[in-house]
Amino acid sequence: MDQDLDSMFGFAPDHDSPIPYMQRTREYYKAIGYTTPYRWAHYRQAPFTAMKKPLSQCNIAIVTTAAPYQPDKGDQGPGAAYNGSAKYYEVYSGDTSQDHDLRISHIGYDRVHTTATDCNTWFPLPALRRAAAAGRIGKVAARFHGAPTNRSHRVTIETDAPEILARIREDDVDGVIVVPNCPVCHQTSSLVARHIEANGIPTVLMGCAKDIVEHAAVARFLFSDFPLGNSAGKPHDVASQEQTLELALRLLESAIGPQTTMQNPIRWNADGLWKLDYSNVDQLSAEELKRRREEFDRQKELARPNRVEKAA
Numbered sequence: 001m002d003q004d005l006d007s008m009f010g011f012a013p014d015h016d017s018p019i020p021y022m023q024r025t026r027e028y029y030k031a032i033g034y035t036t037p038y039r040w041a042h043y044r045q046a047p048f049t050a051m052k053k054p055l056s057q058c059n060i061a062i063v064t065t066a067a068p069y070q071p072d073k074g075d076q077g078p079g080a081a082y083n084g085s086a087k088y089y090e091v092y093s094g095d096t097s098q099d100h101d102l103r104i105s106h107i108g109y110d111r112v113h114t115t116a117t118d119c120n121t122w123f124p125l126p127a128l129r130r131a132a133a134a135g136r137i138g139k140v141a142a143r144f145h146g147a148p149t150n151r152s153h154r155v156t157i158e159t160d161a162p163e164i165l166a167r168i169r170e171d172d173v174d175g176v177i178v179v180p181n182c183p184v185c186h187q188t189s190s191l192v193a194r195h196i197e198a199n200g201i202p203t204v205l206m207g208c209a210k211d212i213v214e215h216a217a218v219a220r221f222l223f224s225d226f227p228l229g230n231s232a233g234k235p236h237d238v239a240s241q242e243q244t245l246e247l248a249l250r251l252l253e254s255a256i257g258p259q260t261t262m263q264n265p266i267r268w269n270a271d272g273l274w275k276l277d278y279s280n281v282d283q284l285s286a287e288e289l290k291r292r293r294e295e296f297d298r299q300k301e302l303a304r305p306n307r308v309e310k311a312a
Contacts, residue, residue: 109229
C-alpha cells in the first residue's frame with residue numbers, strides 16, 4: 001500500500017528524511033555501554049543581528065571545526081579511522097591569504113559515505129575567495145578560526161566562543177560563516193554562532209545535522225541534506241560548492257529574523273539510502289558494537305595527552 005501511495009502521489013520513502021542525529025547518537029552510545037544520555041543544547045529562541053551594509057562591502061570570516069594536519073599524529077587522510085590524537089582543544093586561527101591543509105579525522109563524520117578527499121567540502125575558503133574576486137562579498141577576513149569540538153557546553157560557551165568573538169572583532173568582521181562537520185561539531189558551531197550573533201555580528205551556519213542545529217536555535221541555517229563532512233558542498237564538484245556558498249550568502253543578507261532555515265535543493269543521490277547507515281544500531285551486530293566500544297575507549301586515551309597539555 002505504501003508503495004502504491006508513493007507511485008500514485010509521488011511521496012518520498014520514509015527513510016529519505018533528515019537523519020535524526022540526536023536520537024541516533026543516544027541510541028548508539030547506549031548500545032555500546034554508555035548509559036547516561038548526552039544532553040544536547042536546547043534553546044527556544046535565537047539572537048539575531050541584521051546585516052548593517054551590503055554584502056558587497058562586507059568583510060566575511062569563516063569559523064571551522066576542521067583541524068590542521070599534524071604529520072606526527074597518525075593517519076588523518078581520506079578513509080582514516082577516528083583519530084583522537086589529532087583533536088585540538090584550544091581555538092586556533094589561520095591566515096586566509098595562504099592555503100591550508102585541514103582534516104576531519106579527529107571527529108565523527110560519515111566515514112561510509114564521505115570520501116574526505118576534498119577539503120573544500122568542509123572548508124569553503126577557496127569558494128569564498130572566488131566570491132570576493134567576483135565582488136559578491138567585499139573581502140575575505142584576514143583570518144579564519146578553528147572552534148574545538150568540545151562536548152562541554154560550559155567550555156564552548158564560556159571559553160571558546162568568547163575567544164573566537166574577540167579574534168573576529170580584531171579583524172573588523174561584518175559577517176561570519178560557520179561550518180561544522182560531526183554531530184558535536186554542529187552543537188559547538190551553533191553555540192559559537194549564537195554568541196557571535198548576540199554580540200552584534202551576523203552569522204550563517206552551513207550544516208548537515210538539521211535536528212541538532214534547530215534544537216540549539218541559531219539565527220540563520222543553511223541545511224544541506226548531505227552526509228556529515230560535506231557542509232560546504234559535494235566533493236570534487238565546484239559547481240555544488242559554489243551554489244552551496246551562494247545560498248549561505250543569500251541567507252546571510254536576506255533573513256529578516258532569527259531561526260531562519262533554508263534547505264539546499266541539491267540532493268546527495270537519488271535514493272537517499274545513505275541516511276540509513278550513520279550510527280544506526282539496527283544495522284550493527286553485537287560483535288561490531290563491542291568492537292566499537294573498545295575502539296572508542298582507545299581513542300579517548302589517545303586524545304588524553306592533548307587535554308592534559310591544554311590544562312597545563
